[in-house]
Amino acid sequence: MCKNKHDCKSPKECQDKRNTWLERTEKYVPIGRREHKKFIERMKSGEATIVLDRHLKKRKVERSVNTKDLLDVFYNGWVIERNKTDGPIALVLMGYVGNHRHPLHVVIHQLAGDKWIVITSYNPQTHHWKWSDNYNERVCFCNFEDEF
Template identity: 30%
Template sequence: MCQRQEGCKAPERCRKVRPEFARSNAQALEEYGQTEYEKLRALFATEGFGCLRLSKHALQREYQKAISEAELRTVILEGDPIEYYANKYGTQKITLWGNVHVGYAKYRTLHIILKKRRSEEKWSVVTVYDPQSKAWQWNENYTERICFCREK
């Protein structure tokens, strides 16, 4: 059930789309996404940010939203993949979810979207954001998409 409909432009449509998206995403994560994430995490554990490319947009978002390199590191090493997508051209996208410690009993939820083309060796950080900025798109833990409206 879309619990945060106030920002959703088409709640009925989103309720219909959600079960199929959840099923196909769970299958993709199980078949490919988890494995790709484990490879990335192992590489990142040894090479750090040298194994990634940070897009200009990701760097801007880090600055604008006061997201530190340490917070990115925490999500990449300790987070969980929550969405995985691959197209027929060999482009893969993974959305990582993680909570980072920001103070005594205080945590900040972050999402990192990574992309890798078949022709590229490195994963690119496309963007990083706090999903609370668009809370209506996510369940209460920010681990499952519940709104599929396109924003313009």
């Protein structure tokens, strides 16, 4: 359930979304882990490439994310979400970076089997109420930005 400081206007809807998220996570994150591991192996052997999206380049500056930290999460982080809708496979990777070991999420999409693109990265502490204490599990699905 939500751990935010605001009153949830739709607690049942938020809980239903969380339950759906938990079911999908249990089913799809293991698949995402295998995909991520295989891609890293292919990257290390020079058989795969990763590109940085234009949106990411803008957000890196706005959010003070450096390329070293981004790549650290890419190579050493772990999959916390895997989504597949009508578009490409999307993974949300999690890792701790920097001298103070703050959390960082990195979103990547598969363009082809041997090519992925980094879409964005963000510090989940900026929306801490949406995440578990270690920032690897979504706990709130409210959209407070729309409420204020």
